[in-house]
């Protein structure tokens with residue numbers, strides 16, 4: 607059966623990298639994003655590199671009407687949208703104590719990450735049930751597993767995606783639909799490079815605190831996404847896969863190593 611993979615936030619970063627991996631496996635590609643320019647570039651490169659149909663759809667994932675319109679066009683143009691990667695997201699607009707976090711920032715974060723994933727899951731599930739087949743992968747973060755101070759909007763949204771993954775996985779398991787999540791550590795995408803350049807985050811400190819000693823590349827995340835989207839992951843559902851170089855499981859205390867006596 608020919609299958610189409612929908613990738614939200616597919617114009618850039620991890621989403622774009624995942625689109626390329628999935629195209630190389632022969633899936634048709636539907637990219638959803640609100641960045642028109644980057645969407646055009648992404649489609650052009652995927653079409654010219656891989657022998658698959660790839661189309662872009664401009665929509666804000668948190669807008670139900672825009673998303674419905676885009677999904678109807680995907681159904682008509684690409685058919686069989688049986689794979690969904692709920693990846694679209696933004697980084698916190700500011701870091702700081704919760705009492706200074708503007709409610710509008712919190713709501714925006716929840717809207718894009720959680721409502722966006724909810725809206726798109728709701729859209730794709732009827733067709734998946736009809737076909738008795740589906741793969742949904744949600745983009746969480748190691749911060750949704752461990753917690754992290756001064757970004758309650760982001761941590762809450764990413765932890766919510768863990769709950770959504772488990773709830774959906776149990777509800778959909780009997781329909782041949784698997785639902786999993788990936789929980790990356792720090793990934794060197796353009797968006798995070800910018801944050802390093804403008805001093806928002808300290809790239810070297812992060813490398814030091816990561817057990818493997820470096821950041822991830824987008825491809826190191828998308829290869830796991832591609833596996834979870836493939837037939838090979840058929841008995842894996844409700845799983846949250848850390849892809850974080852060991853960050854979530856480690857506590858690097860910073861002691862001096864040596865003997866006390």
Ligand SMILES: NC(=O)c1ccc[n+]([C@@H]2O[C@H](COP(=O)([O-])OP(=O)(O)OC[C@H]3O[C@@H](n4cnc5c(N)ncnc54)[C@H](O)[C@@H]3O)[C@@H](O)[C@H]2O)c1
Nearest residue numbers: 615618619620639640666667694695747790792793795797
């Ligand atoms: N980069 C990291 O270190 C990292 C780590 C863990 C999790 N993540 C998550 O991975 C996802 C992708 O991150 P990235 O670093 O590739 O970011 P990115 O900025 O490179 O790409 C995100 C894409 O999502 C799109 N987008 C944002 N809001 C949207 C909306 N409302 N509707 C439609 N499209 C929208 C953007 O236009 C962009 O193309 C995000 O959910 C992010 O939280 C990233």
